Amino acid sequence: MNAANLFGLCGAALVGFGLYGLVTNPEPLRKILAFNLLGSGVFLVFGVVSRRAAASGLGGDPVPQAMVITAIVVAFAATAMAIALVLRLLQETGRSTLNADNPGGTNTDRGNS
Amino acid sequence: MTILSVFDIGLAVLILGIGVWTIAAREAFAAVIGFVVYGLLLSIAWVRLSAVDVALTEAAIGGGMTGMLMLGAVARLRLAKGNDTRASLPVRLAAGVLCALVAAGLATAILSPPEAIPTLAPMVMENLAQSGLGNPVAGVLFVYRALDTLLEKVVLILALLGVWSLAPDSVWGGIPGLRLYAQRSSTLTFLAQLLPPLGIVVAIYMCWVGAKEPGGAFQGGTVLAAMWLLVMIAGLRSVPSIDQRWLRLLLVVGPVIFLAIGIAGMVLATAFLAYPAGYAKPLIVAVEFALTLSIGVALGLLAAGPPERVQRP
Amino acid sequence: MKLAFDIFTVVLVTAGALFFLAGTVGLIRFPDSLTRLHALTKVDNLGLGLVVLGLLPQANGVFGALKLVSIWLLVQLSGAIVTQLIAGAVRQRGPQG
Amino acid sequence: MASFLFGAAGFVLAMVALGLFVILQRPAEVDHMMAAQLLGTGGVAILVLLAAATETPPIVDVALLLALFAAFAAVAFVRSASGSTSESRETASGG
DSSP, rough: HHHHHHHHHHHHHHHHHHHHHHHHOHHHHHHHHHHHHHHHHHHHHHHHHHHHHHTTTSSSOOHHHHHHEEEEEEEHHHHHHHHHHHHHHHHHHSSSOOOOTTOOSSSHHHOOO | HHHHHHHHHHHHHHHHHHHHHHHHOSSHHHHHHHHHHHHHHHHHHHHHHHHHHHHHHHIIIIIIHHHHHHHHHHHHHHHHHOOOOOOHHHHHHHHHHHHHHHHHHHHHHHHSOOOSSSOOOHHHHHHHHHHSSSOOHHHHHIIIIIHHHHHHHHHHHHHHHHHOOOOOOTTOOOOEEOOBSSOOOHHHHHHHHHHHHHHHHHHHHHHHHHHTOOHHHHHHHHHHHHHHHHHHTTTSSOOOOTTTHHHHHHHHHHHHHHHHHHHHHHHHHSSOOOOOOOOOHHHHHHHHHHHHHHHHHHHHHHHHOSEEOOOOO | OOOHHHHHHHHEEEEEEEEHHHHHHHHHSSSHHHHHHHHIIIIHHHHHHHHHHHHHGGGSHHHHHHHHHHHHHHHHHHHHHHHHHHHHHHHHHHHHH | HHHHHHHHHHHHHHHHHHHHHHHHHHOHHHHHHHHHHHHHHHHHHHHHEEEEEEEOTHHHHHHHHHHHHHHHHHHHHHHHHHHHHHHHHHHHHHO
């Protein structure tokens, strides 16, 4: 078992945890958090792909690394957007839930994130 | 079993443990703290995967900026306790099985690598000398995949427009609702006076060293954004309203210069986003400096959130 | 000469690691938040200082060594101030907050 | 030499892990805030040890950013903890 495979398995497990949190956690903020965990697990798997393709005296293939850097920044932008949606939902309805059965949430401004 | 593999196993177990804590913690505040710790630990894992550029980005964005963004949201959501019920046990069990299956599938894919591992590293290294850069990742970002990098800046600006457009009509063009520190605390003021000058030096260093060694516009820009936020949180500088012209100018200056050089490449060089022979490095460094500024402003404003009040006369 | 440098590194890094151990023991043993904060900040910063000092002979060139020392100074300064902030939060909310 | 430095990095990692475990176990939020501090010193020590052990000087830059952002995150922790922000003032002036 080399370091690359080890962190690859770690990434796979993190994807599993993140998905579980995304499905079972009711609070939107916790869902966003879980989604970020899932994303970083995917990035870690990508890092393993890069590490494995090490050649020409480099520690890893620079192309996947550059893609992961781009992805981290884009994930941050998406997180900022999602949090702004949740906060607007709170502002409009006074609650922070996606539960459609809740009474009082009749406002049209329901986030579907 | 070498010392090295013991270190790696310990790190992986710690990361997984913090990941579980982030999902399972009862309080949202504790979960976000777990996430910040997770981001900082993950950057050590990236170092172990020989991806120092990614480690820098993860420490800056995964640890610092995302944590700050989420903590702001936690503080607001404390006021509104949603009456969410946790998923029932059968649902949780089914979800657990599903997620275990997904993770197992991924793990199988990782443990069975292709026979001939595809790599672009030799191609990158072959052509890197022409660009005058020493950092292969910067080479990929600014030479071979320059279009991706350009579009990513556009995505940042689009996301910012999306965040801004969530503001109610009455406060459009107003001041972002960044949560300030309640009492003017002299300790925080001192930190906000001490850290930003150091941070600006670090940002310039990151940007400059990015051409040769790990670093670059993303990392430098994130440091700038963090320092700007720190100064605003401490109340040393007021939060600018989003209709300020200088603010919008700074936001677009990086992408515009990048685009202009790209279009000039169609005339002076061979294609869109191609650099004229011999001028690649100075042009890339110029683009990186402009982008650092734009990324810093964009990330800072994304973290500050949509406008919430208008300038009082 | 190389051997002397290596012994210097081994001794100081070991001492630094022991300070990290002491910091963690303090974190486990001390009864309230303020004393734990004290253990964490003071002892760990000293541990980091010893590790950095021990690594100076291994650094690449004068600039590498300078960078190491300035990182330690940065951690030292920001750590001290941030500890003040957390201690302020402890005082404001009481030890159970 | 390299394996000694790796061993030291592993030892500091174990101490950080133990410290995190203790900190996150406690119920008080102020104890949780110390986590960033712990990573700020321990994580930096691990990274400078790794940089020396693998002879990769750029890793020191990661330590630099870790130190900077650990301090930044700690400020965010303290600021967003309940009761220490300007919520009332803000809602008064907000639309």
